[in-house]
Amino acid sequence: MIVARGLTKTYGPKVAVDGLSFTVEPGRVTGFLGPNGAGKSTTMRMMVGLDRPTAGTVTINGRSYADSAAPLRTVGALLEARALHPGRSARNHLRWLAASNGIPVRRVDEVLDLVGLTDVADQRVGRFSLGMGQRLGIAVALLGDPPVVVLDEPVNGLDPEGIRWVRTLARELASQGRTVLVSSHLMSEMALTADHLIVVGRGRMLADCSMAQFIADHAASYVRVRAPRTAEVEALLRSRGLDVDRQGSELRVQGLDSAGIGDLLGGAGLHLHELSLVRSSLEDAFMTLTADSVEYSAHPVAQEAQAAR
Numbered sequence: 001m002i003v004a005r006g007l008t009k010t011y012g013p014k015v016a017v018d019g020l021s022f023t024v025e026p027g028r029v030t031g032f033l034g035p036n037g038a039g040k041s042t043t044m045r046m047m048v049g050l051d052r053p054t055a056g057t058v059t060i061n062g063r064s065y066a067d068s069a070a071p072l073r074t075v076g077a078l079l080e081a082r083a084l085h086p087g088r089s090a091r092n093h094l095r096w097l098a099a100s101n102g103i104p105v106r107r108v109d110e111v112l113d114l115v116g117l118t119d120v121a122d123q124r125v126g127r128f129s130l131g132m133g134q135r136l137g138i139a140v141a142l143l144g145d146p147p148v149v150v151l152d153e154p155v156n157g158l159d160p161e162g163i164r165w166v167r168t169l170a171r172e173l174a175s176q177g178r179t180v181l182v183s184s185h186l187m188s189e190m191a192l193t194a195d196h197l198i199v200v201g202r203g204r205m206l207a208d209c210s211m212a213q214f215i216a217d218h219a220a221s222y223v224r225v226r227a228p229r230t231a232e233v234e235a236l237l238r239s240r241g242l243d244v245d246r247q248g249s250e251l252r253v254q255g256l257d258s259a260g261i262g263d264l265l266g267g268a269g270l271h272l273h274e275l276s277l278v279r280s281s282l283e284d285a286f287m288t289l290t291a292d293s294v295e296y297s298a299h300p301v302a303q304e305a306q307a308a309r
């Protein structure tokens, strides 16, 4: 498991990571979420010794990364800044890493196969697409068959098939009992991949709970009601003290479940065309929670102009 205690990193006056304490447990996928600049990459870099904490500690299975005798066998990491020699082939890159970490060379072909790069294993990595580079980065992370896997934005640059593959892989690694920490900007994807969430904003902990708990705590749900006599339905629901938000011909009702609303309207002889529960997504929950922690937010007009482009 990964244990952070009071983990802090400052760059001059900038506090990138601000006293984070959490535990990433084995046997499940933990999603690491936060707006741009929240400190996710810095936290992951400290886990694998690429950055030194200003204060606090982070340990992998009880030891700091620097104390690990065989780092690649302890924790496998895919981090954003990959140092690949562009002239080297994928196979040679992995062979070199295997040799310098005491990993049997046969493992190279196993991981190439696992990430789907066998056919291009002898091409120079300088010619790799972003997606191929990501797959190679994941191959590096898995080379030492580590019990702890840390993946920073692993689906960056991957096509839908690749995204699904990463999801299946992360879940498989967790089901084998490994500790899996994955950061991503794709909320819909994270909702399908992670069991547990750690959410940070401006370097601080905002939430550390199960996916289900997170959505229950931070996402609203409502009952969508469509009925031919909308105004009468709206008046009746309001008269019962329910919270009704009218959006065109649709009523969004909070305060009573679908069955209760159906019974109420049926009792009044009002016909229904639709009665459905709408749950907001992980993305909605995330936006609600992190609204105050966003460092770089677009002005609404700028967003519209971008959408029109």
Ligand SMILES: Nc1ncnc2c1ncn2[C@@H]1O[C@H](COP(=O)(O)OP(=O)(O)OP(=O)(O)O)[C@@H](O)[C@H]1O
Pocket (backbone or CB within 6 Å): 011, 014, 015, 016, 017, 034, 035, 036, 037, 038, 039, 040, 041, 042, 043
């Ligand atoms: N080497 C550095 N020097 C100065 N500031 C840095 C450095 N690395 C990160 N920062 C700052 O620390 C903060 C956290 O950055 P970090 O990359 O960890 O965030 P993140 O959550 O991974 O963001 P993103 O989702 O955009 O990748 C940001 O404000 C960033 O500008």
